[in-house]
Amino acid sequence: MPLIKEWLTLGKYIIKRVLYAVLTLAIVISLTFFLMYLIPGGPFLAEKAPTQATLDALNAKYGLDQPVYIQFKNYVVNMFQGDLGVSLKQRGRTVAGIIGSKFPVSAKVGGLSILVALVFGIPLGTVSAYYRGKWTDKVISVFSTFGIAVPSFVMSTVLIIILSINLKLLPTYGLTSPLHYIMPVIALSFYPAAYISRLMRSSMLDVLGQDYIRTARAKGLSTFVMLFKHALRNAVLPVVTYLGPMLAYTLTGSFVVEKIFTIPGLGKEFISSITNRDYPMVMGTTIFLAALIVTMNVLVDIIYKLVDPRIKLQ
Amino acid sequence: MNEKKPNPLSFQLDVSAFVPATQEEKESLVIMRESRSFWKDGIHRLSKNIVAMVSLIVIVIVLIFAFVVPTFYPYDYKTQDKVGGNTPPMGYSTQEQAKIDAGEFVFPHFLGTDNAGRDLTVRIMMGSRISLLVGILASAIIMLIGSTYGAIAGYFGGRADQIMMRIVDMIYTVPDLIIIILLMTTLKYPLQSLADSSPAFHWINTLGVGLICIFIVFALLYWVGMARIIRSQILSLKEQEYVTAARALGSSHRRIIQKHLLKNCIGMIIVTTTLQIPSAIFTESFLSFIGLGVAAPMPSLGSLASEALSGITSFPHRLLAPAIMISIIILSFNLLGDGLRDAFDPKLKK
Numbered sequence: 001m002p003l004i005k006e007w008l009t010l011g012k013y014i015i016k017r018v019l020y021a022v023l024t025l026a027i028v029i030s031l032t033f034f035l036m037y038l039i040p041g042g043p044f045l046a047e048k049a050p051t052q053a054t055l056d057a058l059n060a061k062y063g064l065d066q067p068v069y070i071q072f073k074n075y076v077v078n079m080f081q082g083d084l085g086v087s088l089k090q091r092g093r094t095v096a097g098i099i100g101s102k103f104p105v106s107a108k109v110g111g112l113s114i115l116v117a118l119v120f121g122i123p124l125g126t127v128s129a130y131y132r133g134k135w136t137d138k139v140i141s142v143f144s145t146f147g148i149a150v151p152s153f154v155m156s157t158v159l160i161i162i163l164s165i166n167l168k169l170l171p172t173y174g175l176t177s178p179l180h181y182i183m184p185v186i187a188l189s190f191y192p193a194a195y196i197s198r199l200m201r202s203s204m205l206d207v208l209g210q211d212y213i214r215t216a217r218a219k220g221l222s223t224f225v226m227l228f229k230h231a232l233r234n235a236v237l238p239v240v241t242y243l244g245p246m247l248a249y250t251l252t253g254s255f256v257v258e259k260i261f262t263i264p265g266l267g268k269e270f271i272s273s274i275t276n277r278d279y280p281m282v283m284g285t286t287i288f289l290a291a292l293i294v295t296m297n298v299l300v301d302i303i304y305k306l307v308d309p310r311i312k313l314q
Numbered sequence: 315m316n317e318k319k320p321n322p323l324s325f326q327l328d329v330s331a332f333v334p335a336t337q338e339e340k341e342s343l344v345i346m347r348e349s350r351s352f353w354k355d356g357i358h359r360l361s362k363n364i365v366a367m368v369s370l371i372v373i374v375i376v377l378i379f380a381f382v383v384p385t386f387y388p389y390d391y392k393t394q395d396k397v398g399g400n401t402p403p404m405g406y407s408t409q410e411q412a413k414i415d416a417g418e419f420v421f422p423h424f425l426g427t428d429n430a431g432r433d434l435t436v437r438i439m440m441g442s443r444i445s446l447l448v449g450i451l452a453s454a455i456i457m458l459i460g461s462t463y464g465a466i467a468g469y470f471g472g473r474a475d476q477i478m479m480r481i482v483d484m485i486y487t488v489p490d491l492i493i494i495i496l497l498m499t500t501l502k503y504p505l506q507s508l509a510d511s512s513p514a515f516h517w518i519n520t521l522g523v524g525l526i527c528i529f530i531v532f533a534l535l536y537w538v539g540m541a542r543i544i545r546s547q548i549l550s551l552k553e554q555e556y557v558t559a560a561r562a563l564g565s566s567h568r569r570i571i572q573k574h575l576l577k578n579c580i581g582m583i584i585v586t587t588t589l590q591i592p593s594a595i596f597t598e599s600f601l602s603f604i605g606l607g608v609a610a611p612m613p614s615l616g617s618l619a620s621e622a623l624s625g626i627t628s629f630p631h632r633l634l635a636p637a638i639m640i641s642i643i644i645l646s647f648n649l650l651g652d653g654l655r656d657a658f659d660p661k662l663k664k
Contacts, residue, residue: 024487031493035500149645151596153603153619154637161630252491255604260623271604274499286496293489 014302021298028290029079032283033072039279084284089276095284099266103288105175106258106265110250113185117192117246122239124193125200126227129208129235140197147194153256156187160260173262184261188253192246196239204235240304244297251289356581359657366653369646376643380443388421389433391440392611401426425635428621438635441613445643448525448614449595452532456594457587459533460540461579465571467541468548479545482538494531494597498606501527524607528598536594540586547579581658589651592644599640615640 059065063074078085084095128140163183164172171180207213208231216226254267262268266285273281350358360366384391425434467478502523509518518526551557552575560570576583601607602616615636622632 020483020487024484027484028488028493032496035496039500039503145649146641146645149592149648150641151599151603151644153600153616154641157619157623157626157633157637160626161634165627165630248489248491252489252600256600259604274495275605277499282496282499286492289492290489293492294487297487 017298021294024294032286036279036283085280087281089278095280102266102269106254109184113188117189121193121196125197126204128201129204144194144197147190152187152253155190156260159183175263184257187257199238203238207231207235244300247296248293356658363653365649369649372646379439384439387436389436391437437613441615441618444614445595448598449591452594453587453590455533456537460537461544464541464544465548468545485538490535497531498527548575551575585655592647
């Protein structure tokens with residue numbers, strides 16, 4: 001029964017990947033906790049130094065007088081109940097609450113950027129491979145070479161200087177109208193679009209040399225159908241593997257882009273919590289983002305195996 | 315004495331007819347060209363690649379600007395001029411203008427000065443120095459750790475390889491930039507206290523805690539890609555006959571790895587290291603931009619851009635200059651790396 005066997009190996013693969021992800025997250029969580037624990041000075045040492053009695057009471061209230069491993073256990077148990085602690089700088093707000101209110105903003109910008117990167121990157125790479133060596137290919141190659149050399153903050157500032165300061169076309173900060181999305185999305189999607197078009201070009205070149213493409217041509221299919229229906233299906237697979245790293249890039253890139261365009265998202269919040277030394281916030285955001293990236297990577301890997309039957313499961 | 319006439323059919327040879335060949339005669343018999351070494355071959359192929367050569371020249375120019383020019387440049391990166399700041403490019407402060415009117419020569423500020431009156435040109439040169447140092451040193455660390463680790467894993471194979479590669483897989487799945495940010499925010503304190511605790515660690519302060527943090531996190535996280543590449547190379551190389559021969563002659567494992575295996579992946583190692591430099595510079599500028607990384611007054615290209623962000627409407631050139639510099643450095647290292655790959659590892663050429 002080959003089918004059952006196949007499903008079994010797939011199941012085994014999924015279990016292995018999930019175990020890896022869990023282990024990675026466990027490492028990230030413990031690393032985060034113990035690194036934060038090592039930082040000198042407690043959370044209550046503000047400008048006005050409290051008396052020893054108040055300090056003891058506060059430490060007892062938040063369980064900070066207990067040994068490290070109990071604190072760690074408490075942190076992990078609380079985390080599974082969705083409690084990531086309280087922000088030190090924004091009085092009365094929980095870390096989970098802040099993440100919950102800020103993340104949707106980042107997700108909107110980031111999701112849009114990923115979409116834009118795919119929509120531009122895939123056709124550009126395909127066209128570039130089809131016109132290999134012609135001027136179209138050269139123009140696209142120049143674009144993609146520059147695209148992967150320009151950091152997102154450089155891209156954003158150049159956009160601001162050209163589009164906002166010189167041409168006065170677009171607003172520079174905030175996220176109140178669709179116009180506000182244009183520059184952050186371009187800045188965030190420029191690098192991934194360039195990278196995808198490179199990936200697409202090299203895998204498309206492989207595919208275009210294969211027999212079934214010649215068959216498709218011989219049948220008299222139009223170039224468009226041949227490229228985007230027959231060839232694309234197989235050539236797009238490397239891009240699927242890039243989805244995970246692209247998500248990580250977009251999330252970390254959002255730190256910079258949100259800072260520049262003053263977008264009230266999680267990235268800006270994270271950066272200001274680093275400069276403000278709001279440790280529970282730094283810990284919570286780190287763990288949240290790491291969990292998001294690791295989960296997405298596992299999903300992408302599994303999807304990749306499901307989509308491409310040629311890949312042997314190990 | 316009647317000399318005997320030699321029989322024309324005799325096979326007896328006359329010894330005096332043989333003379334040693336001259337050097338020219340010897341050389342004329344060599345049919346093959348002079349053998350070309352691996353290096354000569356690679357460099358020859360590289361010199362044919364115009365894009366790679368142009369980027370090599372650009373890199374050399376940037377290196378001169380970053381490491382040589384600041385030593386005799388009339389301004390330095392930290393001298394402040396509280397009253398004469400914020401001059402536009404090629405502009406002079408009021409005192410300097412007075413000097414010029416008095417007939418003295420004042421070296422121009424090509425890019426103007428910042429709000430503390432520091433010459434921006436020299437700050438960008440110093441910033442490039444920091445960025446390049448970080449890129450090159452971090453890549454060297456990555457190269458050392460990655461190639462040793464990969465070579466050991468690939469050479470010994472079996473259980474050791476499995477365990478070592480599982481560790482690599484684990485580090486690979488960790489979202490690196492987030493962990494780097496976390497390490498940078500926290501490592502500062504133990505390092506600072508270490509630097510203050512004993513005079514033996516004073517060098518930490520001179521180098522800057524932020525810079526050392528960057529090296530530590532690179533050494534911890536970024537070597538895994540290198541280790542994977544080297545391991546897969548070693549796996550195929552160790553099956554070759556010369557390794558068996560070396561083993562039969564009694565070479566130690568260490569010697570086989572060093573002299574035979576790693577030497578044969580040297581092309582791969584160079585290419586991967588060169589391509590690592592721009593990505594290290596990329597990461598460093600990102601970290602400096604969000605406020606981690608090198609400490610003031612030391613400039614880095616990322617922190618220069620970050621400082622200029624608040625004045626973007628009035629002084630856009632202050633942001634553009636470091637931004638363009640970063641892009642040029644990353645672009646030229648990328649292109650040189652691609653060129654090196656084509657030259658030293660033609661099999662990989664796509």
